[in-house]
Amino acid sequence: MTRALSERSVALVDVLDRLLEGGVVLTGDLTLAIADVELVRISLRALICPVEADRDSENDLGRRP
Amino acid sequence: MTAPRYVYAIGRALDPADLAGLVGIDGAEVHRIAHRDLVAVVSAAPADEDELRARLERLDELAVVAEAHHAVVAAVATQTAVVPFRLATIYRDEHRVSELLHQRYEEFAALLDRLTGTVEVGVKLYVEERAPAPAAPSTSGRAYLQQLSQRHRRRDEKWQHAAAAVERVDSSLGALALDRSRHRPQSAQLSGAAGDNVLNAAYLVPTGRLTEFTDLAERLAQDEPALRLEFTGPWAPYSFTEPEHGDQS
Numbered sequence: 001m002t003r004a005l006s007e008r009s010v011a012l013v014d015v016l017d018r019l020l021e022g023g024v025v026l027t028g029d030l031t032l033a034i035a036d037v038e039l040v041r042i043s044l045r046a047l048i049c050p051v052e053a054d055r056d057s058e059n060d061l062g063r064r065p
Numbered sequence: 066m067t068a069p070r071y072v073y074a075i076g077r078a079l080d081p082a083d084l085a086g087l088v089g090i091d092g093a094e095v096h097r098i099a100h101r102d103l104v105a106v107v108s109a110a111p112a113d114e115d116e117l118r119a120r121l122e123r124l125d126e127l128a129v130v131a132e133a134h135h136a137v138v139a140a141v142a143t144q145t146a147v148v149p150f151r152l153a154t155i156y157r158d159e160h161r162v163s164e165l166l167h168q169r170y171e172e173f174a175a176l177l178d179r180l181t182g183t184v185e186v187g188v189k190l191y192v193e194e195r196a197p198a199p200a201a202p203s204t205s206g207r208a209y210l211q212q213l214s215q216r217h218r219r220r221d222e223k224w225q226h227a228a229a230a231v232e233r234v235d236s237s238l239g240a241l242a243l244d245r246s247r248h249r250p251q252s253a254q255l256s257g258a259a260g261d262n263v264l265n266a267a268y269l270v271p272t273g274r275l276t277e278f279t280d281l282a283e284r285l286a287q288d289e290p291a292l293r294l295e296f297t298g299p300w301a302p303y304s305f306t307e308p309e310h311g312d313q314s
Contacts, residue, residue, distance in 0.1 A: 010135070010297075011256060011297070012128050012131065012132070013251055013255045013256045014187060014297045015131050015132065015135045016127075016131055017187075017248040017249070017251070017265065018135075018149075018248075018267075018300065018303035018304060019131050019134060019135065019151060019152040019303070020151070020152060021248055021249075021304075022149070022151070022246075022267075022303035022304040022305075022306060023149045023150045023151035023152070023303050023306055024075075024148055024149070024150045024151060024154075024176075024306045025151050025154075026072075026150070026151075026154050026165070
């Protein structure tokens, strides 16, 4: 999967830097907003850094509340 | 209208015709919600909030949503100055988006003033990882420890040089740019790039000075043989949307 990401014309990893860390942050009306996107980022980091993640816990790093 | 709305960006001077044919998340038609000279670029949001949250937890689905969001922002940014929104900002209905434009008009207007005529350029610097010299077979524990400590010293020196070079490049580019911002260095596993990413920066550059900026970056990188340069963008100014007065609820 990671190979596919880097082969996109605009690399997903660069898009995600901007869409998860940049842009105007507003809570919006639905609960799916800052807190949840933070969660996404945490899961994503678990996926990006499996070595570090493995060191912290066997699995399920992304499922922590 | 009580259908939830996904907000991609806020811009100015956008006609409905400018958005014709543009589709966003899940193929939803993109339209505008205007207030005075401000225009929110929106589409219908996915109906099931829980499902969307679950999707964003999966990298392949996150990629689909992120690319849809980015495609809309990029398309609008070719027409007008935009303030891009973060992924998955959703309002209950159109009225709530109008309220947002009304309540924070001054803030968005000021941001648009600042971002008009600019682009964001991504600059990444890498230190190429050279293959370690083949170690002579260690004859003793002491020889092994010496080798190890030498290797560590070389590595420390390499990093110190790289860090100093990065600061030189960043400060020269920052002097030409209107603003700069740093993202976390990227993991090679996700980017697929060779070497260690030692700078993952974004610079806000006047559109008219884009070539001057990239030329300067290339010259600076040539002077730093330890570093490899990579550009991304130009982007809509995602990394420069912080309001002057900090966080908000």
